[in-house]
Amino acid sequence: MLSVEQALQLVLSNVAILDEEEKTILACLGQVLAEDVYSGINVPPLDNSAMDGYAVKYKDTAGASQESPCILEVNEVVLAGSMPKIEVKTGTATRIMTGAPIPEGADSVIQFEDTDEDNRKTASRGKNPAEIGILKTIKAGANIRRAGESVARDSLILKRGTVVRPSEIGVLASIGRSLIKVIRRPVVAILATGNEVIDIDQPLPEGKIYNSNSYSIAAQVLRYGGIPRLTGIALDNEEAIRESIRDNSDADVLITTGGVSMGDYDLIREVVAKDGEIIFWKVRTKPGKPLTFGKIRVKGKDGGEKKMPHFGLAGNPVSCMVNFEIFTRPALYKMMGRKNLSTPTIEATLEDSIRDGDGRRTFARVLVVKRGDDYFARLTGDQGSGVLTSMALANGLAIIPETSAKIEKGEKVQVMMLDWSQEL
Amino acid sequence: MLSVEQALQLVLSNVAILDEEEKTILACLGQVLAEDVYSGINVPPLDNSAMDGYAVKYKDTAGASQESPCILEVNEVVLAGSMPKIEVKTGTATRIMTGAPIPEGADSVIQFEDTDEDNRKTASRGKNPAEIGILKTIKAGANIRRAGESVARDSLILKRGTVVRPSEIGVLASIGRSLIKVIRRPVVAILATGNEVIDIDQPLPEGKIYNSNSYSIAAQVLRYGGIPRLTGIALDNEEAIRESIRDNSDADVLITTGGVSMGDYDLIREVVAKDGEIIFWKVRTKPGKPLTFGKIRVKGKDGGEKKMPHFGLAGNPVSCMVNFEIFTRPALYKMMGRKNLSTPTIEATLEDSIRDGDGRRTFARVLVVKRGDDYFARLTGDQGSGVLTSMALANGLAIIPETSAKIEKGEKVQVMMLDWSQEL
Numbered sequence: 001m002l003s004v005e006q007a008l009q010l011v012l013s014n015v016a017i018l019d020e021e022e023k024t025i026l027a028c029l030g031q032v033l034a035e036d037v038y039s040g041i042n043v044p045p046l047d048n049s050a051m052d053g054y055a056v057k058y059k060d061t062a063g064a065s066q067e068s069p070c071i072l073e074v075n076e077v078v079l080a081g082s083m084p085k086i087e088v089k090t091g092t093a094t095r096i097m098t099g100a101p102i103p104e105g106a107d108s109v110i111q112f113e114d115t116d117e118d119n120r121k122t123a124s125r126g127k128n129p130a131e132i133g134i135l136k137t138i139k140a141g142a143n144i145r146r147a148g149e150s151v152a153r154d155s156l157i158l159k160r161g162t163v164v165r166p167s168e169i170g171v172l173a174s175i176g177r178s179l180i181k182v183i184r185r186p187v188v189a190i191l192a193t194g195n196e197v198i199d200i201d202q203p204l205p206e207g208k209i210y211n212s213n214s215y216s217i218a219a220q221v222l223r224y225g226g227i228p229r230l231t232g233i234a235l236d237n238e239e240a241i242r243e244s245i246r247d248n249s250d251a252d253v254l255i256t257t258g259g260v261s262m263g264d265y266d267l268i269r270e271v272v273a274k275d276g277e278i279i280f281w282k283v284r285t286k287p288g289k290p291l292t293f294g295k296i297r298v299k300g301k302d303g304g305e306k307k308m309p310h311f312g313l314a315g316n317p318v319s320c321m322v323n324f325e326i327f328t329r330p331a332l333y334k335m336m337g338r339k340n341l342s343t344p345t346i347e348a349t350l351e352d353s354i355r356d357g358d359g360r361r362t363f364a365r366v367l368v369v370k371r372g373d374d375y376f377a378r379l380t381g382d383q384g385s386g387v388l389t390s391m392a393l394a395n396g397l398a399i400i401p402e403t404s405a406k407i408e409k410g411e412k413v414q415v416m417m418l419d420w421s422q423e424l
Numbered sequence: 425m426l427s428v429e430q431a432l433q434l435v436l437s438n439v440a441i442l443d444e445e446e447k448t449i450l451a452c453l454g455q456v457l458a459e460d461v462y463s464g465i466n467v468p469p470l471d472n473s474a475m476d477g478y479a480v481k482y483k484d485t486a487g488a489s490q491e492s493p494c495i496l497e498v499n500e501v502v503l504a505g506s507m508p509k510i511e512v513k514t515g516t517a518t519r520i521m522t523g524a525p526i527p528e529g530a531d532s533v534i535q536f537e538d539t540d541e542d543n544r545k546t547a548s549r550g551k552n553p554a555e556i557g558i559l560k561t562i563k564a565g566a567n568i569r570r571a572g573e574s575v576a577r578d579s580l581i582l583k584r585g586t587v588v589r590p591s592e593i594g595v596l597a598s599i600g601r602s603l604i605k606v607i608r609r610p611v612v613a614i615l616a617t618g619n620e621v622i623d624i625d626q627p628l629p630e631g632k633i634y635n636s637n638s639y640s641i642a643a644q645v646l647r648y649g650g651i652p653r654l655t656g657i658a659l660d661n662e663e664a665i666r667e668s669i670r671d672n673s674d675a676d677v678l679i680t681t682g683g684v685s686m687g688d689y690d691l692i693r694e695v696v697a698k699d700g701e702i703i704f705w706k707v708r709t710k711p712g713k714p715l716t717f718g719k720i721r722v723k724g725k726d727g728g729e730k731k732m733p734h735f736g737l738a739g740n741p742v743s744c745m746v747n748f749e750i751f752t753r754p755a756l757y758k759m760m761g762r763k764n765l766s767t768p769t770i771e772a773t774l775e776d777s778i779r780d781g782d783g784r785r786t787f788a789r790v791l792v793v794k795r796g797d798d799y800f801a802r803l804t805g806d807q808g809s810g811v812l813t814s815m816a817l818a819n820g821l822a823i824i825p826e827t828s829a830k831i832e833k834g835e836k837v838q839v840m841m842l843d844w845s846q847e848l
Binding site: 168338 | 449450453465467468469470503504505506507522523524525569573574575581582586587589590591592593594595596597598599600601602603618619620621624625626628630631632633634635636637638639640641642643644646647652660739741745762764766768769771797806808811812813815816818841842843844845846847848
């Protein structure tokens with residue numbers, strides 16, 4: 001049976017980065033840039049003031065102090081968004097607001113608080129003064145933001161492959177880009193199988209169970225940036241399964257749930273084997289051993305044949321979600337152009353013992369809490385693969401290596417973090 | 425000047441949890457349950473088989489072994505989704521698939537691998553056998569999943585206040601819930617101000633800058649689960665600002681960017697002071713000191729007066745985003761009904777020295793990497809509050825306490841994690 005690493009390697013080598021699309025920047029949150037972004041402008045575009053104050057020649061402030069102010073004539077007032085009209089000459093100053101362009105001749109800005117403006121305005125009942133007293137000596141360049149100090153014209157500011165986060169969206173806006181090329185999101189067709197499965201929101205006939213897997217998987221697809229497509233439930237016959245696959249041949253990935261274990265009516269593997277290729281069946285992981293991965297031949301958009309990657313996830317609700325986290329999520333991330341495909345892990349002290357011993361890597365559902373700077377992990381109850389509430393109480397999956405028969409309370413484990421909404 | 429804690433306390437005590445809405449479960453990802461969810465059914469609904477095998481009376485397997493099988497008569501085959509018709513009596517067995525209901529009279533299931541079915545099927549060219557040899561002694565209850573073992577009927581399975589994640593969506597589906605009550609997402613009106621600011625995707629006139637803040641803030645709102653509404657750019661006059669506020673009086677929060685520092689044309693505070701109440705101005709934080717928080721009186725949906733919380737974020741792009749992370753995000757989380765309002769932090773070793781000394785708490789943009797089990801944080805270049813690319817290179821904000829004049833390379837710091845897309 002394949003190890004987790006072997007299986008993941010096979011999955012990743014059988015999915016490819018998707019094509020590009022051009023979209024408005026806000027619609028790209030979480031996607032990956034498909035172009036190197038160069039700036040067509042300097043940011044800021046002009047030298048400008050970092051403070052509300054007076055633009056001066058710094059030499060004019062030499063020796064200025066509270067006791068012996070240096071008096072300068074005021075040229076004009078420049079607001080952010082306006083251009084200065086008058087050159088600052090020796091003995092003069094221009095009143096300037098934050099963000100306003102620095103006038104010609106000025107080499108520094110002194111803030112209001114270091115002038116006597118307040119006194120003068122009080123004396124003149126609020127009028128802007130015609131002369132200003134400087135109360136402090138300043139240095140050349142003080143309080144000036146240089147043109148291009150944030151972004152220089154023609155520089156590469158965001159590399160292809162960068163994940164678009166709020167800060168990247170801000171950077172793109174700051175250089176005036178409203179559209180950007182990104183790798184598109186994968187469309188993931190999700191098909192439940194089994195005569196026993198019925199859709200939610202109807203009375204439950206005897207012997208049936210509700211389809212929960214399609215919904216938890218769809219939510220995982222959404223959460224990691226894909227586009228889930230719920231395609232319903234196929235009865236346990238090959239033609240029903242085939243028809244559903246045909247109807248969704250435009251999807252980028254097919255996920256089926258159930259139908260991959262040993263029973264007579266576990267048909268998914270039969271269909272995939274006939275209509276494509278099973279790349280592997282069964283992984284040394286607990287829960288989720290019966291995972292199947294392969295490719296199915298379907299008709300592509302151009303009428304030609306394409307091979308659609310297929311994940312046959314185990315039917316048990318927990319196995320299904322864990323299969324997805326370990327194998328499907330990295331595959332979707334690769335398709336989306338992400339470079340880091342791993343889930344963040346932390347080291348935690350176990351507060352329960354976890355027994356295992358059948359040679360598979362165990363992913364135990366745990367609730368991680370932080371005390372001081374350390375993390376502690378506790379099992380979230382019954383680890384049966386049907387008990388989905390144990391997943392709902394968890395925020396991580398503790399990884400018990402296949403070589404460990406048992407991990408004792410108090411030992412350290414690595415935990416894959418699924419969620420940071422606890423106080424961590 | 426207020427400390428971060430004092431300011432945050434004021435923010436949180438002036439925003440309230442929003443009202444409820446009922447939605448389909450998949451549309452609720454990341455929202456918070458507004459009801460206690462009880463199960464109307466047992467999950468699984470009936471005792472059922474955990475394996476493909478034969479349902480038997482365990483006493484019939486006493487003494488059975490490879491060498492001396494015990495032979496039982498086969499009653500029928502039961503598939504998942506079907507109901508058994510025949511009672512399992514002493515000396516008989518029912519062939520059963522995973523998930524199929526346990527027939528009356530049976531108390532355990534023995535898996536195919538522990539029977540001689542394979543031999544019999546080979547001999548009969550694939551026909552299901554009329555008799556089956558049991559090769560192993562099993563215990564009462566073996567391989568039976570009990571009705572209600574995952575969820576018991578009438579039990580509380582998800583509490584009001586729970587964040588809806590993929591596992592919660594799965595749990596809701598498993599009990600047949602398609603609609604659920606959640607706290608609705610806040611609508612956040614975002615208004616840029618300043619005569620110097622123009623919208624993206626047009627040539628840049630001299631002296632102007634592109635509006636980046638509205639986009640980075642909108643992306644932050646989206647990222648944390650709110651609904652951003654871009655309301656454009658108001659010129660620096662009170663009437664323009666007022667008109668935009670009136671047009672968005674149905675929003676839950678107003679965020680303005682710029683216009684809150686000391687300049688003559690920083691009008692936001694004047695408008696809020698006249699049309700509402702400034703709760704605080706200025707916080708002991710770097711960057712982002714000029715943050716303003718208050719409430720504005722607007723006309724509510726019912727025609728009566730309501731008070732809309734207002735964040736006047738600093739105009740510098742980095743200050744703006746940091747203000748949002750520290751103060752606006754927790755407020756939105758509270759409005760959405762979340763209990764944990766904090767951002768996850770990790771402890772990292774600084775690889776650069778960070779100097780500070782003006783008594784404010786510094787949030788330095790850092791890139792955190794993991795080596796072994798330890799985290800290391802490095803400054804992402806120029807920490808000027810206008811340099812948004814430093815934010816784009818960062819995945820965390822290192823917190824330098826207001827009491828530290830300097831943190832040396834090699835010292836430990838707490839880092840608020842903004843993003844886990846690096847290998848962590």
